[in-house]
Amino acid sequence: MGPVHATFLIAAPDQPGLVARLAGFFYDIGLNIIDASNHTDAFMDEGPRFFMRLVVDLSGLASPAAVAALGGSATRGAIEAAFRELAASLSARWSVDYSDHVPKMAILVTRDPACLYDLVLRQRAGELRCEIPLVISNHPTLEAVAESFRIPFFCIPITPETKREQERQVLHLLKRHHVDLVVLARYMQILSEQMLDEAPPVINIHHGFLPAFQGAKPYHQAHARGVKLIGATAHYATRDLDQGPIIEQDVARVNHQMGPEEMTRMGRDVERLVLSRAVRAHLERRVIVEGRRTVVF
Missing domain, CATH: 3.30.70.260 (ACT domain)
Structure with a gap:
């Protein structure tokens, strides 16, 4: 060293x-x-x-x-x-x-493996200077992915009735593993205010479109509207849903020849890139949060 x-x-x-x-x-x-x-x-x-x-x-x-x-x-x-x-x-x-403190980063996922694979591979290649002590999910779908990298995987199912208890268990895991940063890698759950108040900094990836489509299958909605740009936004998670300070954004141009599946593939590429850039900026201590915005050096 x-x-x-x-x-x-x-x-x-x-x-x-x-x-x-x-x-x-x-x-x-x-x-x-x-x-x-x-x-x-x-x-x-x-x-x-x-x-x-x-x-x-x-x-x-x-x-x-x-x-x-x-x-x-x-x-x-x-x-x-x-x-x-x-x-x-x-x-x-x-x-x-x-610099002699190596941050510990927890990754929260649901069923989509794209961002999980990307973050772990970049960490193993030395692009992201951190440890990944655990992966947490509300579904067992990606357990095999975590196991293939020998990362402990914790599946904690969630329902509207068990949300607070599930978040309590997640917080317990974060504290037990001394986690410094939480990354929502396509984690399809909204974190409560109590969770955000008690958790370390949380970075989320959001499919940011022009216009921004909400709900299920956003890329299919974008295709139906004939959009010309698709994009993604990585931001700190706050109490205001998808309104936290923005760390990184990018877009890709699409055209009328592309179907929903091709747009989805391109969108995932953008999401992976944007999320990894945001995580790296945070880990390298290049981000200052000022109110609802950031300064990224």
């Missing part, structure tokens, strides 16, 4: 000197910034907002300069405590994650 890096995500009211003060903080404790991106959004209702992603090499943390600058305690906790004071002076929201 190479040097450990810390990734800081910061959101604050825009003001002069922000980049200098943030960069200066790490300069003062002798830590090298190896990657930095920032953006100012001038169109926020409450006034311009500043967003920044900083990746810092922690190799110098044990140096005498760092120890002295941090009051004799050159630890991650000391860095966070000192940065917390700086963030408070800037009225900033912030978070930090470390």
